[in-house]
Structures are given as structure tokens and as C-alpha cells.
Amino acid sequence: PSLQFPPLLNCATELLDRWIERGQGDRTCLRAPGGSDWTYADLQRHANRIAHVLVRDLGVVPGNRVLLRGPNNPMMVACWFAVMKVGAIAVTTMPLLRAKELGQVIDKARVTHALCEYALRAELEDAARAHPTLAQLRFFNGPSGTGLEADMAHHSGQFDNVATAADDTCLFAFTSGTTGQPKATMHFHRDLLASCACWPEHVLKAQADDVFMGSPPLAFTFALGGLVLFPMSVGASTVLLEQASPPQLLDAIGEFGATVLFTAPTSYRAMADGARERRLGAPHGGPLRKCVSAGEVLPAATRALWKDATGIELIDGIGATEMFHIFISADEAHARPGATGTVVPGYRARIVDEAGREVPPGTLGRLAVKGPTGCRYLDDPRQADYVRDGWNYTSDAYIMDADGYFHFQSRVDDMIVSAGYNIGSPEVEDALLQHPAVAECAVIGVPDAERGQIVKAYVVIRPGHEAGAALVRELQDYVKRTIAPYKYPRAVEFLDQLPRTETGKLQRFRLRNPAP
Ligand code: 3UK
Structure with missing residues (x-):
């Protein structure tokens, strides 16, 4: 192409x-549970x-x-x-x-x-x-x-x-x-x-005999690309699931012999134990060979967990509805824990300061991208903020390292500033996720008279652990030992589940302003 x-x-x-x-x-094109295959x-x-x-x-x-x-x-x-x-x-x-x-x-x-x-x-x-x-x-x-x-x-x-x-x-x-x-x-x-x-050709590299599968709804461009356009562009088949909770997805992967999987980081985390039991993954002799994560930051802990369970290195990629699909990513051979990847061939990417000037490697700033796709809002004044000189200004705070790898820090508006320090939630979340009691977690900044903001963690615990003051202290100590101590969550609250959109994205605003 x-x-x-x-x-x-x-x-x-x-x-x-x-x-x-x-x-x-x-050639087989579409498959679905309980339905007949369509060529x-x-x-x-x-x-x-x-x-x-x-x-x-x-x-x-x-x-x-x-x-x-x-x-x-x-x-x-x-x-x-x-x-x-x-x-x-x-x-x-x-x-x-x-x-x-x-x-x-x-x-x-x-x-x-x-x-x-x-x-x-x-x-x-x-x-x-x-x-x-x-x-x-x-x-x-x-x-x-x-x-x-x-x-x-x-x-x-x-x-x-x-x-x-x-x-x-x-x-x-x-x-x-x-x-x-x-x-x-x-x-x-x-x-x-x-x-x-672009991304499918250079990073995913799927083939005509691949069987695609995934959880996001087709109204999300991650899925329209990943489950319809990309398989069809190489003549592959795709399995469409009306319901794709982690256990349902695990069953369907086995039943249909999926080889390429698209889902969100939390779903990989939730499937890891089941995937291990079923010995999913080409390194264990199964058909599954390519696993794509997008929509949310991929914690290094989740990448390691999936690799340990299946032998498969996740393909992380950041995309946006504005850009249609993924523009920064890394294939299995080039993945680096904690980085989204490098710019996808066809696109350019850079980190800019408040004034829109490019900043040197190692500096925190806003991610801007330019390429064959780009943002056109329908009748919306925000177009002039998002696109300037053909560059698309995302809402993401990133650092590019000297090797051209892009490291997600937070959404620009979610950056926590506590006692003068910039703290990105994903780093604290990644540390918490390494603790055996933590199933899921979300970190936000909450107002604080003394420090401006403090780090607060919302934690969903795994069965077999007990919420309470002892676990709060243990989690706080654990974070202090894992990353720079000033980043530890001064407040911890336990929840049964985290508020998410239909596309698996955390709704941080609902944690900041809980519904009455
Ligand atoms: C965040 C990520 C860190 C980031 C999407 C792949 O998510 C998609 O589109 P949306 O418009 O949201 C875009 C925003 O989501 N994000 C997405 N992927 C990552 N953050 N690491 C990632 N890997 O804030 C971005 O600005 O819903 C993803 C393909 C098509 C898409 N539409």
C-alpha cells in the first residue's frame, strides 16, 4: 500500500x-459465535x-x-x-x-x-x-x-x-x-x-492467515481499524464478539484460535491468570501471536505480567479518534517497558512547550503529531487549538528520550503538581500495580492547602486481601520503596470498581467529582 x-x-x-x-x-472474512462464517x-x-x-x-x-x-x-x-x-x-x-x-x-x-x-x-x-x-x-x-x-x-x-x-x-x-x-x-x-x-503495515505486520479478535466497540476507531479495516486490508479474517468481558474474550480466543488480539491494558491484566492456565500464546504452542494494547497507558507491570503468562510481548500504541488510529508504537522486537514506542512510519512527532516550541530530548512537554491523517472537528471552535500548521496538538504530556522513544507521563490536565514536583499518575499506578494486593488502581491529584495538590490513590484490591489502615500503610511504604518517595500516595481510598467508559478508559473526572 x-x-x-x-x-x-x-x-x-x-x-x-x-x-x-x-x-x-x-476467503473467510467475518466470524461470530453462534453464527455462520461470512466470506x-x-x-x-x-x-x-x-x-x-x-x-x-x-x-x-x-x-x-x-x-x-x-x-x-x-x-x-x-x-x-x-x-x-x-x-x-x-x-x-x-x-x-x-x-x-x-x-x-x-x-x-x-x-x-x-x-x-x-x-x-x-x-x-x-x-x-x-x-x-x-x-x-x-x-x-x-x-x-x-x-x-x-x-x-x-x-x-x-x-x-x-x-x-x-x-x-x-x-x-x-x-x-x-x-x-x-x-x-x-x-x-x-x-x-x-x-x-502505516501502523498495520510497519508495526503490526499481520498476514492473510491471521484471525483477528478484540473487545472494543466498532464505534471506537481503535476497533474499526483493528477489527475491520486492518484485517481486511491483508485479506485476513476477524471474529466479532458482541460481548467481550475478559472471561468471554479468553473463551473466544481458544474457541476461534485468534492470532491477533486488540484490547485495553486493564483487560490484559484481568486475563493474565486465565491465559496462563490455558497456555495461550505462540511461545506455549497456541495460535495467539500478536497482542495490541491501546486506549490507555500500558503500565510496565501489565506488560511484564502478560509476557510472563503468555510469552508474548505486548504491542503498545497511542492513537486518538482525531488521528483515526495509532501514530506512536513499537513492535514486539522493539518494545521498551515504560515507553509507548517510536513514531510510526508516515508520521512525525515532537514534544513542545507551552508556546509550541520543540523541546530537547528528556524534557516534559505536550505531544504534537503530523501525518497522513489528522484532526478535523465537525463545526467546533476547538479545531483552532488542536491543529496549527498541520501539527495536531494532543492533550498528552510526554517525554521523548535520546533514542526517540516516547514516554507517556499523563494527560496534560491530569499532571499532579505537589509541593513543586510534577508527578504523572501512571508512574505511581505502575508502582502500585506491582503490589500483590492491587487488582486495579487510579491515581489523581487532590487539592491540598499546604502542597497545592497531594497524590491520592483509588485502589481495587484482589480477593484474599483486606482493605484497611494496615494495607494503606503497606501500599504507601511499597510505593516509597519502588519509586521516588515524594510520589507516594498521601491518601488511599478503596473502591469496588473504577469508573470507566465503554472503551475502557478511566474517567478521572468522576474520581475528582464523585456523583452525589
Ligand atoms: C490516551 C493512550 C497512553 C491518550 C485510540 C488507538 O484511545 C484512542 O482514542 P481516544 O480518542 O483517546 C485518545 C487518548 O487516549 N491513550 C490512547 N492510547 C494510549 N495513552 N498510552 C497509550 N497507548 O490520552 C490519547 O490522547 O479515545 C487508540 C487507536 C485509535 C484510537 N482512537
Whole structure:
């Protein structure tokens, strides 16, 4: 794949129809528990029929915004490709959104049409009643012979894709909103194909016989890339799981023989014991060979735990909805504990100070990136803050070392300043995670009259340990022995679970301002 694209380009043609043109339509494409496997030709036929429904029955024209809503399953992928084929814009939404949030999405994206999993229809129907611009809804995976599938039966499995421009928008992806109002980011057909040519090509290096699997919802671009675009760009197959809690994921890895896995750091941590018992991992003779972690900082302790359990070195990568996918990462051979990795070929990255000037290696600053993908917020004044001179200014505080490895410190707004010291939460979290009593933890700064802020840790303990003053003291001493003592948590609170988004991200603002 190259980063040069012709003026007319449709990502469905490149990722899906090309395989049939090349006589490879019989390759397995999509698999799901309890369902039959779909070949590339099956997916094409489904997507083509849905494309006809969109154009002929629902009146979709290029540029219309089509909301997609459902768990990760083959029909969702067929709907997504159908939207690409007709030159419309896919507006992907997280399955857990309620009517009020769906209403915000409908307004912001000016959604006129929706394709939705039957089981998730109630909230969308409520939202559509309150937002009548969304006039056309079709439901799939409902009672047999009804809904979208019934309409599809009237149409041909052949469809001529709309000749979209390479820089026509095809996707509105909403940011996960760990803080503030969600923003919509716009991506072009060529952005998605450029993404396939960068990180997957240079870092992941998957092959046609790989079996992809993972937990994030397809509305998260980490999953749209990792579970749909990247496997299909190499002709591999992907297993779609509607539910992928750590135990469910462990079972599915065994059942389907997954070779490439995408999930969040906490999920690797939760699966480690089970993975060890099942002897998952190519070094132990199993099929699993590549494990990708993104969405949150990967603690060195979690990297070590997974390596010990499976023999597999995790591939960490930082991506962002704004950039579509991963731009700093390291493959198994180049991974360094405590570092996200080096810049992905195709991208440039640098660390800048408050004034936007590049700082020398070893200096803390804000991460800025530039490359073939980039941020375009839909109708949002924050665009001017995020993109300047083609550089995308992330919200992440990083240090680049002399070897060009990037070390995540914290989100810029989460940096703890205590008695004049800068303290990044991940470092304290990593120290705590090495203690046998700690299942999960989160560290934030809380206001303190004397020090400005103090370090506070929220800890979920493992079964068999007891919360209390003795454990607090033990954890504090442990951190003091593991990293610079001034970083130890002066406050420790035990919780049953940590507040997280649907994409596995910690919601630090909910720890700072607990709901009443
Ligand atoms: C944080 C990380 C440390 C970081 C994403 C891969 O997470 C994704 O997109 P979002 O828009 O969030 C972006 C923010 O999440 N983050 C993500 N990965 C890492 N921090 N180490 C990491 N490896 O704060 C970043 O700014 O939800 C990840 C691919 C596509 C994505 N959209």
C-alpha cells in the first residue's frame, strides 16, 4: 500500500470489492459465535443489498449522514460498508448511549437515516421522536423475515459503488468524552486507507492467515481499524464478539484460535491468570501471536505480567479518534517497558512547550503529531487549538528520550503538581500495580492547602486481601520503596470498581467529582 491515492477513491472498493475482483471472494472474512462464517463475497453481497435499500428505499444520497448502532457483529460491518458504497457518511455510536446522548449526536451530525440493531431500538426510537430530522430508520437482527433483512431480499447482490472523491468525508467518529462535550471528528476515504498503510503495515505486520479478535466497540476507531479495516486490508479474517468481558474474550480466543488480539491494558491484566492456565500464546504452542494494547497507558507491570503468562510481548500504541488510529508504537522486537514506542512510519512527532516550541530530548512537554491523517472537528471552535500548521496538538504530556522513544507521563490536565514536583499518575499506578494486593488502581491529584495538590490513590484490591489502615500503610511504604518517595500516595481510598467508559478508559473526572 502507498500513501498516494487517485482523485476518486472509495474505501469499500479497496478493502472489500477488490478481493472478489482478484478471485479471492471465498476467503473467510467475518466470524461470530453462534453464527455462520461470512466470506468476502458474502459480506459484499450483504453490503450491496443494504446499499440498494439505502438508495432506493430510503432515498440516501451521497453526503447524507447515516447513524449506525449495534454491538460488534457481521451485520454491523455490512451496514458500515453499505454506507461507504453509497457515498454517505457513517455516524458510529456506542451501544450504551441513551436517547438523550443519541439526540446530541443526531443534532450535531445532522443525521437523516439510521441502521440499528433491533435489540437496541428503544433508545433510538425515543431520540428520533424528539429529533425528527432522523426520519428513516431500519432495524436488523430482529425477528426473522422483518426489518432491514426483509427489505434486502427485494434487491440484487450487485451494486456499483458511488465514485467518491478520495477526500470525501465517509466517517464521523465521536471522541470518547472522558471530559466535557463530545466532539465529532471527520475522516475521508483516503484517511482510512492511509491508516491501513502505516501502523498495520510497519508495526503490526499481520498476514492473510491471521484471525483477528478484540473487545472494543466498532464505534471506537481503535476497533474499526483493528477489527475491520486492518484485517481486511491483508485479506485476513476477524471474529466479532458482541460481548467481550475478559472471561468471554479468553473463551473466544481458544474457541476461534485468534492470532491477533486488540484490547485495553486493564483487560490484559484481568486475563493474565486465565491465559496462563490455558497456555495461550505462540511461545506455549497456541495460535495467539500478536497482542495490541491501546486506549490507555500500558503500565510496565501489565506488560511484564502478560509476557510472563503468555510469552508474548505486548504491542503498545497511542492513537486518538482525531488521528483515526495509532501514530506512536513499537513492535514486539522493539518494545521498551515504560515507553509507548517510536513514531510510526508516515508520521512525525515532537514534544513542545507551552508556546509550541520543540523541546530537547528528556524534557516534559505536550505531544504534537503530523501525518497522513489528522484532526478535523465537525463545526467546533476547538479545531483552532488542536491543529496549527498541520501539527495536531494532543492533550498528552510526554517525554521523548535520546533514542526517540516516547514516554507517556499523563494527560496534560491530569499532571499532579505537589509541593513543586510534577508527578504523572501512571508512574505511581505502575508502582502500585506491582503490589500483590492491587487488582486495579487510579491515581489523581487532590487539592491540598499546604502542597497545592497531594497524590491520592483509588485502589481495587484482589480477593484474599483486606482493605484497611494496615494495607494503606503497606501500599504507601511499597510505593516509597519502588519509586521516588515524594510520589507516594498521601491518601488511599478503596473502591469496588473504577469508573470507566465503554472503551475502557478511566474517567478521572468522576474520581475528582464523585456523583452525589
Ligand atoms: C490516551 C493512550 C497512553 C491518550 C485510540 C488507538 O484511545 C484512542 O482514542 P481516544 O480518542 O483517546 C485518545 C487518548 O487516549 N491513550 C490512547 N492510547 C494510549 N495513552 N498510552 C497509550 N497507548 O490520552 C490519547 O490522547 O479515545 C487508540 C487507536 C485509535 C484510537 N482512537
